[in-house]
Amino acid sequence: MLVTQLALVSETRRITPSQLNRVAAALQKQAMRDFSPIWKIPASVDAFDNLDDVPVGYWPMIVKDDINQDGAAGVHLDNNGQPFSLIEYSDSWSLTASHEMLEMLGDPGGNRLVAGKSLKPDQGVVEYLVEVADPSEAPENGYTINGLLMSDFFTPSFYDPVAAPGVRYSFTGKLDGPRKILPGGYISWHDPVSDHWWQQVWFGTEEPEFIDLGRLTARAGSLRSAIDSRTGTISRIARSGPESDRFAAARSLTAAAKQSTASRASGWRSRIDRLQADPVIEGTWEDAE
Numbered sequence: 384m385l386v387t388q389l390a391l392v393s394e395t396r397r398i399t400p401s402q403l404n405r406v407a408a409a410l411q412k413q414a415m416r417d418f419s420p421i422w423k424i425p426a427s428v429d430a431f432d433n434l435d436d437v438p439v440g441y442w443p444m445i446v447k448d449d450i451n452q453d454g455a456a457g458v459h460l461d462n463n464g465q466p467f468s469l470i471e472y473s474d475s476w477s478l479t480a481s482h483e484m485l486e487m488l489g490d491p492g493g494n495r496l497v498a499g500k501s502l503k504p505d506q507g508v509v510e511y512l513v514e515v516a517d518p519s520e521a522p523e524n525g526y527t528i529n530g531l532l533m534s535d536f537f538t539p540s541f542y543d544p545v546a547a548p549g550v551r552y553s554f555t556g557k558l559d560g561p562r563k564i565l566p567g568g569y570i571s572w573h574d575p576v577s578d579h580w581w582q583q584v585w586f587g588t589e590e591p592e593f594i595d596l597g598r599l600t601a602r603a604g605s606l607r608s609a610i611d612s613r614t615g616t617i618s619r620i621a622r623s624g625p626e627s628d629r630f631a632a633a634r635s636l637t638a639a640a641k642q643s644t645a646s647r648a649s650g651w652r653s654r655i656d657r658l659q660a661d662p663v664i665e666g667t668w669e670d671a672e
Contacts, residue, residue: 384423384425385425386427387426387427387491388427389410389441389484389487390429390431390443391428391429392436393432397472398446406480407428408529409481409529411428411429413484414488418485418536422515444470446472446476447472448471449471457483457608458486458607459604460605468483478533485516489514494606495513496511496512497510499562501572502593503574511571511572517571518541518564518568519553520567520569524555564584578598582614596614
C-alpha cells in the first residue's frame with residue numbers, strides 16, 4: 384500500500400518547535416495505530432519548520448493564528464487537486480489538527496458519498512458525505528495520546544443499514560449505532576429527489592435538529608468546502624474558548640504527561656552523566672569506527 388505522507392507546519396509564533404513535534408508524534412500514533420488498521424489507509428506525519436521545508440508529495444496541515452474561515456478549519460484542494468488543511472490555533476489545536484488529519488485521510492478530495500437510508504423520516508435513500516470526525520467531534524468525545532487530546536472518528540460500519548450487537552461504530556465506542564450523532568456533532572447528506580443538501584446537527588439543543596441547506600449551485604472546490612462555507616459548522620471545537628471547562632480534563636492529562644516525560648528525561652540524563660563520569664562502573668562505551 385502507498386503511504387500517505389502528511390506534513391504538520393506551524394505559521395504561528397505561539398507554537399514552539401517542541402510543541403509542534405509533540406503533536407506530530409501524537410498524530411502519527413493515531414494515524415498508524417488507530418486509524419490505519421480500521422480504514423486500511425497507512426499514513427505518516429512529520430513536523431516541518433515552515434512550508435519551504437515540506438518535500439514534494441506531502442499533504443500539508445498548516446497551523447495559523449487566524450485562517451479567516453468564519454471559525455472553521457477545513458480540508459481544501461490546491462491548484463493541482465492535492466489536499467491541504469488549515470488549522471486555527473487555539474488551546475485545543477491538537478484536537479483540531481487530529482480532526483483535520485482524519486478527514487484528509489478518510490476523504491482527501493472532500494467529495495466522497497456513501498448511499499444509505501436518510502435520517503429524516505420523510506426521505507428515502509440519500510447520499511452521505513464522508514466526514515469521519517464530524518458526528519462525534521466534540522472534545523468530550525475525544526481521547527488522549529501522549530497526553531494530547533485527539534478526535535474520535537467513525538468506522539466503515541457507521542454506514543451499516545441497521546445496528547448490530549458487538550459492532551464498533553466509532554473508535555472510542557461512544558457512537559452506539561449507524562448514522563448517529565452525539566451532542567456537538569453533525570452529519571451531512573444529499574437528497575437526490577429534491578437535490579437539496581441536509582444536515583442533522585446537535586449544537587446546544589436537547590435533541591438533534593434537521594437543517595435544509597438547499598441546493599449547492601455554482602460551487603467552487605469540493606462538496607465539503609462548499610458545505611462548510613455555507614454553514615460554518617465544521618470544527619466548531621476551535622471556537623470553544625481557551626478556558627472552556629470542556630478541555631479541563633484534557634489540560635490535566637497534558638500536564639500529567641509532561642511531568643512524566645520530564646521525570647523520564649531527568650532519569651536518562653542522570654544515567655548518561657554517570658556513564659560519562661565512570662564508564663567502567665556504569666557500563667562500557669563502544670569504540671567509534
